[in-house]
Amino acid sequence: MxxxxxxxxxxxxxxxxxxxxxxxxxxxxxxxxxxxxxxxxxxxxxxxxxxxxxxxxxxxxxxxxxxxLDLASGEPWPLPDTGTLAGDLQTITRLVLSGFTDPGQGPLTRAFVLAAAQSPGTAAALRAFLTRRHEQATVIVKRAIERGEVPAGTDGTEVVRIAVAPLYYRLFVSGEPLDEPTADRAAAAACAAARAGAL
The missing domain is CATH 1.10.10.60 (Homeodomain-like)
Known part of the structure; x- marks a missing residue:
């Protein structure tokens, strides 16, 4: 290119x-x-x-x-500020859920991921896009550290990655249903792991 x-x-x-x-x-x-x-x-x-x-x-x-993807990575992600890490993660996983299931946006979002599975160049571009998104989202974990919700040194990128990963797994690997309760459980699990100092 x-x-x-x-x-x-x-x-x-x-x-x-x-x-x-x-x-x-x-x-x-x-x-x-x-x-x-x-x-x-x-x-x-x-x-x-x-x-x-x-x-x-x-x-x-x-x-x-x-x-x-490069153009999209420079656009701000509408990150939540609910006052708790649990609430912020739940909002993020629901945003990801809606991105995959929305009748208008969903086909495009899924097409990007499927294209990455078929093309090394697209895979690299998608990886860069997701890296930027995860970097933007670390602010929710920084705020959680400041509030004393999670230990200092908690990896914000990893917290967000673990929160959204189950949604990708269900949609692109297992084919299991993807719904709001699934998104909420994924958020709660990531929050619990962060609070326990696992991340």
Whole structure:
């Protein structure tokens, strides 16, 4: 993937508009067709950006997905501040649940994960995206440490990772039902582990 060079992206400029149009088209194509059906040609046609331009700047379907994830990783996550770690983790696991089960957003969210299983490039982009999300979420554990809810030195990234992992497992590995009680149990388990000093 060839990214625009330094200084070529101006807020509101032509490059930014092209990148936004291509990103929107990539997300729409991915949601409709999945990783296997995502093509540079399809994105070019949907976005109205010439195919040659898309090939030159993104190179491939994997480059398109990686760029979409890169843009998304810079967007803030609506993190909760309920006053307790238990409440914050429950809110986060419910956010993840809704991201997977929402009729509009769910197909796209699932498509990203499934694409990562088929493409090393997409897997690396998804890993970077999730790393950024986990880093953003560590603030809830920092607040919990300050309140004395969990021991100093508790790994905030690991707490969040353990809270959301059961949801991914059920959806992509075991095929078991994914619902709100499952999300709440996952949050409670991660909170208990953090309070016990296991993380």
């Amino acid at each position: 060839t990214a625009p060079g330094p200084g070529t992206v101006r807020p509101g400029g032509r490059t930014a508009r092209i990148r936004d149009a291509v990103r929107r088209a990539t997300l729409a194509e991915l949601a409709e067709s999945g990783h296997q059906g995502l093509t540079v040609e399809g994105v070019a046609a949907r976005s109205g950006v010439h195919r040659t331009t898309v090939y030159r700047r993104w190179g491939s379907a994997d480059g398109l997905i990686a760029d979409a």
